[in-house]
Structures are given as C-alpha cells and as structure tokens.
Amino acid sequence: QVQLVESGGGLVQAGGSLRLSCAASGGTFSGYDMGWFRQAPGKEREFVAAIRWSASMTYYADSVKGRFTISRDNAKNTMYLQMNSSKSEDTAVYYCAAGGSGIIVNFAGSYIYWGQGTQVTVSS
Numbered sequence: 001q002v003q004l005v006e007s008g009g010g011l012v013q014a015g016g017s018l019r020l021s022c023a024a025s026g027g028t029f030s031g032y033d034m035g036w037f038r039q040a041p042g043k044e045r046e047f048v049a050a051i052r053w054s055a056s057m058t059y060y061a062d063s064v065k066g067r068f069t070i071s072r073d074n075a076k077n078t079m080y081l082q083m084n085s086s087k088s089e090d091t092a093v094y095y096c097a098a099g100g101s102g103i104i105v106n107f108a109g110s111y112i113y114w115g116q117g118t119q120v121t122v123s124s
Contacts, residue, residue, distance in 0.1 A: 002027035002113040004096050009118030012086050016122075020081040022096030022115060030054075030074040033099050036081050037108060038092035038120075048094070049081060050105035059105050063089070086122045093117040 008020040022034070035050035049070040050059045058070050069082040079096060097111035104110045 002029075002032070002098050004098060004113055004115035006094060006096050006115045006118040009094060009120045011121045011123060012083075014086060014088055014122055014124045016086050018083045018086065018120060020083065020094055020096075020118060020120070022079040022081075024077045024079070024098065027098075027113075029077040029098075031101065032113075033101055033103050033105060034070075034072060034079045035097045035099070035105055035111060036070060036079075036094060037097060038090075038094045039117075040089075040092040043092075045095070045108055047106040047108070051079065052105075053101050061106070083120070088122050088124045091120060091122045093119050 003026045005023045012018045033052050036048040037045050038048050039045040047061050051070045051072050055072055067085045072079040095117045096115045098113040099111040
C-alpha cells in the first residue's frame with residue numbers, strides 16, 4: 001500500500017510560480033509511473049503531467065506544456081510539479097497518483113494510488 005501526500009499548494013498571482021510536491025511512503029516508489037491530475041469546481045478530473053518510473057519520459061497536457069515541469073527524486077520518494085506562468089484556468093485541486101510501470105499515463109483509471117489533493121488558486 002502506497003500513501004501519497006501532496007504539498008505546496010496555495011494562492012499565486014497570474015504569471016507567478018508554484019512548486020507542488022508529492023511524498024510517497026509504504027511502497028517502492030521507484031517502481032511506479034507517477035502522474036499529476038487536477039479538478040476544477042464543476043469539471044471532470046483532468047490529466048496534467050506524468051513521468052515514468054525511471055524518469056526517462058515525461059508527458060504533458062497541451063494546456064500546460066511549456067509552463068509546467070514534472071520531475072521526481074527516487075532517492076527521496078518524491079515527485080514534483082513546477083508550475084510557471086500560472087493562469088487563472090490552472091485553479092484547481094491537484095492530485096498526485098501512482099500506477100504500475102508502462103501504464104497509459106493520461107488515463108486516470110490507470111493509476112492505483114491517489115493523494116488527497118492540494119488546492120492551487122491563481123488570482124488574476
């Protein structure tokens with residue numbers, strides 16, 4: 001059983017930066033492909049970014065490509081999401097998730113474990 005805890009959310013002005021962290025415990029973090037999803041009020045949960053267990057490949061939603069960067073530190077059992085050039089439409093609860101290796105990374109159903117989420121609010 002893997003526990004995931006997100007942190008780093010908060011209020012940021014449009015154009016500003018924020019770094020989210022996802023700390024994992026209770027499992028072999030380095031064996032999991034990891035992803036970030038977000039859910040805005042009244043909307044479906046959507047894929048944001050993902051990274052393979054080895055960090056060899058990263059994936060991004062078109063809406064965040066060029067602005068967000070996903071990374072991981074397997075020695076620290078932690079994944080990150082660097083959010084730059086924030087926009088009001090980035091406002092959402094951000095969730096990290098862990099799945100087996102080789103999963104379809106932009107599909108929420110691929111992931112086994114989920115964190116509780118952290119709120120990100122971008123003010124315009």
